[in-house]
Structure formats: C-alpha cells, structure tokens
C-alpha cells in the first residue's frame with residue numbers, strides 16, 4: 001500500500017508555493033479554527049492518492065459503525081461510544097437496540113448537581129467549604145483532566161485542583177503537603193477501580209484524611225464503573241459517578257472522569273467544552289473528506305510516518321497552559337495506534353503509529369529545536385497557537401509568542417542557503433576557508449514539514465474541538481493501518497511482572513526464576529533495603 005505512495009515524496013516544500021493559492025487550497029477552516037497544512041510536501045496528486053486510501057480502507061463505513069454503537073473494539077468486544085458523552089444535541093445514539101443518551105444525560109445531571117452543591121458551599125468538608133480537590137487516577141483517568149484543568153485556568157472559578165497519578169510516594173506526598181484535609185475533596189478516578197497505583201494512592205489519601213476527619217469517606221468521590229468495589233471502599237453511591245464500558249480510558253474526559261474540570265470551571269463551561277467536542281464530531285461526520293480536519297490531519301500523519309518514513313512527530317502548542325497536551329496526545333496516539341498487528345492478527349504494513357512528543361513553545365525552542373532545524377532526522381511539527389491570549393494587559397507578550405510560532409514554521413520550510421550563510425559570515429569579517437567552515441554550521445537545509453492549527457482563543461469550546469479533532473485523527477489513522485485503536489494489550493505484561501516482583505523484592509519469594517539482569521537489580525535493591533532496616 002505504501003510503496004507506490006513513496007514515489008510521490010520528495011517535493012521541496014517551498015517550491016510548491018507557485019502562486020496558485022496553495023496556502024488556501026491546503027488549509028481547512030472550521031468554527032473559529034484554521035488548519036494550515038500547506039507547509040508540507042503533500043502535492044495535489046499525493047493528496048488525492050492519500051484520500052483514495054480513505055475510500056479503499058473503508059474509513060467512512062468504520063466511522064459510521066462507531067457512531068452506530070457497533071462493537072468495533074473487537075479484541076475487547078466493546079463499542080466505542082465516548083462520542084455519546086458529548087452528544088448534547090444529537091439524535092439518539094443506539095447501543096444494543098437502546099438509545100444511550102438518556103443514561104448519559106442522567107449521568108451529566110448527577111455530576112452537575114454535585115458540582116453546584118460543592119461550588120456553592122452546600123456540600124462541605126468537616127472544616128467548611130471545599131477549597132481543594134485532589135484527583136487520584138492514572139493514564140486516561142489522569143492525563144485528560146490534568147491537561148484540561150490547566151488549559152482552562154483562565155475560566156476557573158471553583159476549587160483548586162491537584163492531580164496525583166504516580167505509584168511513587170513522592171507524588172502524593174508533595175501534592176497533599178500544605179492542603180487542609182478538612183476542606184479537601186478526594187476524587188478516586190479509575191474506571192476499573194482496581195488499578196494498583198490509583199488504589200494505593202487512594203488508601204494513602206484516606207489515611208491522611210482520617211487523621212483530621214472523623215468520616216473520611218464522606219469527602220471521597222469515585223469515578224468508576226465498578227459499584228461493588230466503590231462500595232467496599234466506603235464511598236456512598238450518591239458520590240459514585242459511573243460510566244459504561246464503551247468509554248475507553250483515554251477517551252473518558254468527556255464524562256465523569258472530567259469531574260475535576262467541571263468543579264474547576266463550572267457546569268455551564270463544561271457543557272461548552274462538550275459542545276466543542278460535539279461540533280467536531282459533526283464536522284467529522286459531514287464535511288467532505290478533503291475539507292475534513294480529522295481526516296486530513298490523519299492523512300498527513302500517515303504521509304509523514306508511513307510514506308516519508310519520519311520516525312516521530314512533535315506537538316508544539318504555543319500556549320503554556322497546554323503544557324500537558326503533548327503528554328495527553330502521547331497516550332491518545334501511542335496507546336491507540338502503537339500496535340504491531342492488524343485486526344486479523346497479521347503484521348501492520350508500514351509500521352505502527354509514530355512516537356509523539358513535544359513541549360510548549362517558546363520553551364522548546366531553547367531546548368530541542370536545534371535538532372528539529374539542523375539534525376539529520378526530519379521531525380514533522382504540529383504547531384498550535386491562539387490568535388488572542390487571556391492576559392489583555394500583556395498583549396505585547398502574546399504578540400511575541402505568536403511571532404515565534406509563525407517564525408518557526410517559516411524557518412523550517414525555508415531554511416538558510418549556503419550562499420546566505422556565506423554572506424552572513426563575510427559581513428562578520430570572515431574570509432577564505434575559515435568563512436567556508438563557519439558558514440557550513442549556519443546552513444539550514446529547510447524543506448522541513450509542519451502544520452499549524454490556529455484559533456481565535458483557547459476557550460472551553462476550542463479545547464473540546466481540539467481534543468475531538470485528535471481523537472478522530474487517531475481513529476482514521478488506525479482504520480487505514482487496519483489497527484484496533486481502542487485496546488491496549490501492550491500495557492498488560494509489565495503490570496503482571498510488577499505484581500510478581502513485589503514479593504521477590506520483599507524477600508518472600510525466591511528470584512531464581514528471573515533472568516540474570518533482573519536478579520542483579522533485585523539484589524542491589526535488597527542490599528540497600530537490608531542496610532536501611
């Protein structure tokens with residue numbers, strides 16, 4: 001599938017701007033957003049060939065199957081209906097012959113009632129109104145809420161939110177330090193309510209709260225599907241917010257897992273966030289393929305990784321409050337499409353999804369952009385920036401930020417020629433061989449691809465759109481690759497072995513069945529533990 005497309009690679013990006021309106025032709029606008037992919041090597045012919053893949057691989061049929069509640073997550077025998085959580089205004093969404101929206105709306109209303117009670121001070125801790133919320137969860141039960149709460153801080157008018165995820169005691173220790181347990185709400189966010197890191201942290205938080213609060217469970221909330229387990233933990237059912245197994249962990253920010261976001265910005269703005277996601281769903285379903293943002297973003301991802309062979313891609317938001325977006329997308333993309341086999345168990349052709357990484361600009365410029373500009377690997381960059389910031393009295397800083405963002409994509413494409421580098425060095429007084437040598441260090445090859453997603457302002461609605469855009473991008477890439485984007489068997493083995501290793505480290509079980517390296521590491525740890533004891 002990919003071999004023929006490789007023949008279409010190789011255009012020098014800047015030469016594609018030939019006065020025929022490429023910028024406009026290779027851009028998509030939608031609801032306050034402009035997605036410009038003109039600074040890539042995609043030609044009209046290559047774009048058509050990529051679009052043909054969408055038809056050949058049955059993307060639209062799979063999309064319709066997803067929205068129709070079919071069990072497209074075949075290896076877990078589950079439907080994929082997180083889209084129902086944000087379907088505020090749509091027609092019924094059916095699963096096994098029933099409309100799921102009634103249940104979704106009831107769940108949302110329950111969250112909203114609780115959020116209103118807490119935010120108004122009607123629901124209180126032992127020491128008075130809740131000032132701080134600690135969300136304990138990991139993976140999809142952590143990355144989404146943490147990212148979104150930070151992204152939307154300008155809209156916060158509720159309690160402060162803190163996020164604990166790691167099994168490392170340092171995480172919970174540092175987050176609880178300084179908090180007043182009598183005015184803190186703990187959210188245990190775990191779909192399964194069995195994830196060992198989350199349950200261990202939840203026990204630690206309960207012990208911390210029990211030192212100051214007579215009935216600590218009264219200041220606990222569970223976001224979980226397993227009611228028997230939340231009950232055993234002692235959390236009253238009115239503070240348990242459940243969701244169905246057709247909501248995957250990394251797609252769960254839209255429902256109860258988003259409770260911390262709702263507490264932070266309030267139910268009304270949370271609905272705006274949902275409405276942004278829903279607007280992107282509608283766009284994904286109805287926009288023609290060539291004008292479809294998620295489809296084109298997916299095709300560019302495949303073009304860069306599977307066709308051009310670039311091993312990674314960078315997500316570079318020029319927004320400090322989107323600092324956790326690259327980590328969120330890492331889970332979304334790498335847990336979804338980091339798979340070696342297709343649905344039928346045969347090897348994936350052209351490789352799985354790429355490594356995704358990134359940091360906010362302008363910080364990244366002073367760290368890893370050196371490699372992006374002059375390193376030998378090409379890194380397609382996905383820039384994001386808002387035209388307008390949230391600090392009206394500091395517009396000059398926002399101008400600087402935007403200028404930097406736009407300058408980077410320009411520099412990546414245009415580069416600096418040897419002739420320009422020589423002129424620069426000559427102007428500095430260099431001559432002869434030394435001029436040549438110095439100039440070579442200042443040459444930028446250019447022709448490096450990037451896309452830019454620019455939008456009016458990072459509102460709750462825009463954030464919802466951006467997340468849904470990337471969700472559907474991952475879905476389209478997965479369908480074209482033939483991957484099931486909704487399971488995550490690759491995280492299982494390490495969990496099993498960690499369970500086996502704990503008693504080995506404790507000296508309760510012999511390490512003799514372990515490999516030499518693992519035995520050596522166990523011995524090192526145990527020798528320290530013995531010294532400490």
Ligand SMILES: O=P(O)(O)OC[C@H]1O[C@](O)(CO)[C@@H](O)[C@@H]1O
Nearest residue numbers: 139140141190191192195249491
């Ligand atoms: O919400 P849970 O059940 O605690 O799971 C947390 C995370 O663990 C995973 O299942 C695997 O790491 C993720 O997909 C999920 O987001």
